[in-house]
Amino acid sequence: MPSFQGALIGCGFFAVNQMHAWQDVDGAEIVAICDRDPERLRIVGDQFGIARRYSDAAQMMADGGFDFVDIATTVNSHRALVEMAASHRLPVICQKPFAPTLADAKAMVAACAAAGVPLMIHENFRWQTPIQAVRKALDAAQIGTPFWGRFSFRSGYDVFSGQPYLAEGARFIIEDLGIHTLDIARYILGDVTALTARTKRVNPAIKGEDVATILLDHETGATSVVDVSYATKASVEPFPETLIELDGTEGSLRLMQGYRLEITNAAGTEIHDVQPTLLPWASRPWHNIQESVLAIQQHWTERLASGAETSTSGADNLKTFALVEAAYESAATLQPVTIGPLI
Ligand code: NAD
Ligand code: 89Y
Secondary structure, eight states, X not given: OOOEEEEEEOOSTTHHHHHHHHHHOTTEEEEEEEOSSHHHHHHHHHHHTOOEEESOHHHHHHHOOOSEEEEOSOGGGHHHHHHHHXXXXXXXXXXXXXXXXXXXXXXXXHHHHHHTOOEEEEOOGGGSHHHHHHHHHHHTTTTOSEEEEEEEEEOOOOOTTTOGGGGTSSOOHIIIIIHHHHHHHHHHHOOEEEEEEEEEOOOTTSSSOOEEEEEXXXXXXXXXXXXXXXXXXXXXXXXXXXXXXXXXXXXXXXXXXXXXXXXXXXXXXXXXXXXXXXXXXXXXXXXXXXXXXXXXHHHHHHHHHHOOOOTTBHHHHHHHHHHHHHHHHHHHHTSOEESGGGO
């Protein structure tokens, strides 16, 4: 595989995982970094030995000398930075959430398509080892055709200490975390035709909702529930595990806390250990997410070499982002929302 050189924009909390993962990716490396905050630029530049450092993304792209851009900033800067990369004909990865609005996300997809460059959203949760194990069990027809599912993320983990901006937005859990759970629901049960959502804010110290329950109709006819909470005090904290229940025509599957996958069918019940690998630079409990960062960045590099579309391309991720918009609309109006007209 050719060796690609990349430039990363946004050297904050999560970018450190991306930088570690780029060091492990076969076929790509980061050669330039950018952050408006000189302290973050210094910390990440020194930690990863990157000499080319910029405070201005426009200057970095004008100077060039790299094959792709990896955007790890928060949501409000995504559209301008993706459009800037497209204007330089640079393939681009953009962190979730895609954009502040669906209209922005569509404009970003259109800009990259017009420039003829790939856009991948860093939607890494579907790349987690336990989620891949569930996908493989379905592909191997171990439970027949699934007709019902539950995708559940319920936690009391303090995400605000590492990401203080999460307490400040009018929107919280659906936009930040539920977006991953909705993407997993699409990845496992297929595209969604309509949804109904209810939300709550339990934690008085934050502005947005921290509990959401979403009922999904899938194109296949399957029904699922996506339920997410950062207000759940459990005896054993499950962060950041997504738990899955699926019932199929030939059996059932349960992805349980502790990375245990139980599959029941006519042959009996099998229990699999689907724990993520603890990479040398990773730390518990984040290792599940950290391993998926390496997986998605390796996938990007392989697809950049082959020219094939990525699993979470901009076009694909519009369908996940539409579910986020629809969930907020449904929660506000207390009405079901049809997805087709949004996309
Ligand atoms: P952060 O605030 O810690 O870091 C963002 C950095 O970007 C800051 O250092 C800021 O100075 C810099 N920045 C912002 N705009 C810029 C611009 N125009 N040019 C240059 N630098 C700019 O945020 P974070 O917690 O690292 O989150 C970043 C993104 O990662 C968010 O979109 C978040 O949702 C996402 N995230 C994803 C996962 C995941 O598993 N995929 C996990 C956590 C966070
Ligand atoms: O920002 C979120 C994400 O994408 O994964 C977990 C998280 O860090 C906190 O909810």
